[in-house]
Amino acid sequence: MTEHTVKSYEDELNTLMAECARMGGQAEAQVADSLEAVVRRDQLLASTVVSRDEKLDALEAEIERKAIRLIALRQPLANDLRRTVGAMKIAHNLERIGDLAKNIAKRSLVLVEAEPMTPLTRSIERMGRLVVARLKSVLDAYTGSDVERAIAVWSRDDEVDEHYNSLFRELLTYMMADPRTITACAHLLFIAKNLERIGDHATNIAEIVHYEITGEDMTAVRPKTDDLTAA
């Protein structure tokens, strides 16, 4: 892309996007670590995730402040406008992802109190790894302005939903079989739901990246396997 005639404007836009990418890296680490805390029953790691969430909140506020300043002082247009608004929207999604990771970490602290349920934890781990991979992929699409990659993330949205639905059934089976597991299973169910929501945020980011690069909305209907009734 040709550079702006006004160099400081170019710098501001690049800084904005770089901060957004940095925030993405931190959000991704939060999700991965919260998952790790659940799997390894690692209380220290869980506490670290909880305390690090403030940083994400601060980064979002900073990105928003910078974007608003850029809109006010530079009046960005066309792809610059899409990049500016995109950074704000992505930062917002990342902040929500951070909150969900923090919630997973908090629940892992409660789960440590209960007996380990290895098969369920394995399922959570598989789902979590898939979500982290999607998040990583969409953030790579963002930093590399790779529209094909964004579309790939977006179109495989149903994989996470399938994991969630199967985990939901698995958890129900456990709870019906042994009511003493209900507390732990309820927490695991919320963790699964949080992961599923993080996946949705990754899908949102894919849509934002697509619009930012092409100027077009993703028009196709997203694949969806929402079989709540089957559970």
Place this chain on the structure above:
Amino acid sequence: MQTKLAAAPEDGPMHLSIDRATAAAPVGEIKITAKDVAVFYGEKQALFDVSLDIPGNSVTAFIGPSGCGKSTFLRCINRMNDTITGCRVTGRIELDGGDINDKKIDPVLLRARVGMVFQKPNPFPKSIFENVAYGLRIHGLANKTEMGDIVEASLKRAGLWAEVADRLHQSGSGLSGGQQQRLVIARAIAVSPEVILMDEPCSALDPIATARIEELIDELRSQYCIVIVTHSMAQAARVSQKTAFFHMGKLVEAGRTDEMFTNPRDSRTQDYITGRFG
């Protein structure tokens, strides 16, 4: 005045992707159609094969760097280029389907249908009243009794009446820059034109006067086809419904203003409106 031709024939697809937007835009019927318009100043070609539809009851903005041909093209629409020695225009421009370069068309009468407002306000060295009445007089469009009414209506429509009603017989050049520009617009609309061409009408005005002219343009568009050349991207975005981008004598892209400023198709348009060259 020319006889309006029957419905203009639809002859094949238009050039570029110009018409992707006009169909969806909330604007009137096509008022002006340019086909392969080229302009030469002596040996030098200033405009290359411009084909563009300009809708009625709307504002169309021409943007582009200096020397890109936007003002040259604007001047083709009321044959102002006729007055420049050595200037030659080829191609076809239709107003309501009729060729404006037809031998039978009197350019003076054409310019009554297609009025023009320039960058610097250019009131005649006459009274405010006479400035507005001038066009009516030379075209013999009104008798003495009608004259006063038309002058008042035009000044009202240009949003100037309240400021000048008590000093109609003072000189027009005593007004402020913004008032003078509105006086010139009143003069242009007094002869009931169908099209108003504006060549950077606000570039000599302060932001408040600019805002008043922009408000006026927005009000006038319900009755006129307005074409505005502007260097201000923000102004094009604020006042127009359709935008055409010119570069090095060529029409690069034209389409709905909202799309042009959020998602231009051509990388040159993108580079220009985002401040990457020009």
